[in-house]
Amino acid sequence: MTTPQQADQLKRQAAEAAVGYVRHGQIVGLGTGSTARHVVLALGEKVRAGLAIKGVPTSTETAELAKSQGIALLNHDEAWQIDVAIDGADQVDPQLNLIKGGGGALLREKIVAAAARQFIVVVDASKCVPALGGTFPLPIEVAVFGWRSTERQIQAVSDAFGYGGTVLLREKGGQPFKTEAGHYILDLHVARIDDPAGFETKLNEIPGVVETGLFVGRTDILIAGTQQGIEVRQAERR
Known part of the structure; x- marks a missing residue:
């Protein structure tokens, strides 16, 4: 069983390997969370050694960390073309589909x-699992207006797929958690998600759903830190 300290060390090693893909002059998407923090710190070391990049942060937390590391950031209003984005994940299935959003920045x-x-x-x-779901809920970002109606429709879609489960409003400090965009997050707890692509499509059809934490077919490279070393997997595109 991997301890939290060991897991953090593996994340750091994988993050350092991922930063090796970044080239001089690139625009880099910067994720949010504990793994992304290691990425930003590793990039900061390279920037101080002479690497010139510009970052696009996915949260205020990441933006502040990147600034402290001397990483130049692009404004959200700019029409950027990102060369490479590096981020963590809460779960990864064998097809490299993801659940993300545990930190609320999905x-x-x-x-x-x-x-x-x-x-x-x-x-x-x-974080590598046989199927998405089970030990980690699926975060679904929703509009505050009418969120209880949205919650019922999410449950209905989950039931229609045979997943059932429970939808819970995420809270922080006894109050509904709000994303930086001012939305709520509903966490859907199900045993497993056998059809991530179909499920993502149907959830996104619900009025009030802003986005889901399912990242289907988006991963190009997976870098996993293991006790045996770094494992790299390339996505197989059809």
Whole structure:
């Protein structure tokens, strides 16, 4: 069993390997969370050694860390073309589909991943699972207006897929958690998600759903830190 300290060390090693894909002059998408923090710190070391890059952060937390590391950032209003985005994941299935959003930044993370020419996912081996779901809920970002109606429709879609489960409003400090965009997050707890692509499509058809934490077919490279070393997997595109 990997301890939290060991898992963090594996994340750091994988993050350092991922930063090796970044080239001079590139625009880099910067994720959010503990793994992304290691990525930003590793990039900061390279910047101080002479690497010139510009970053697109997916949260205020990441932006502040990047600035502290001397990484130049692009404004959200700029029409950027991201060369490579590097981010963590809460779960990865054998087809490199992901659940993301445990940190609440899933909307920006998906925008950045979709805008990147190359999307690199960094994890420790414990995040690799046979199927999405089970030990980690699926975050779904929703509009505050009418969220209870949206919640019922999410449950209905989950039931229609045979997943069932429970939808819970994410809270922080006894109050509904709000994303930086001012939305709520509903966490869908199901045993497993057998059809991530179909499920993502149907959830996104619900009025009130802003975005889901399912990242299907977006990963280009997976870098996993394991006890045996770094494992790199390339996505197989049909």
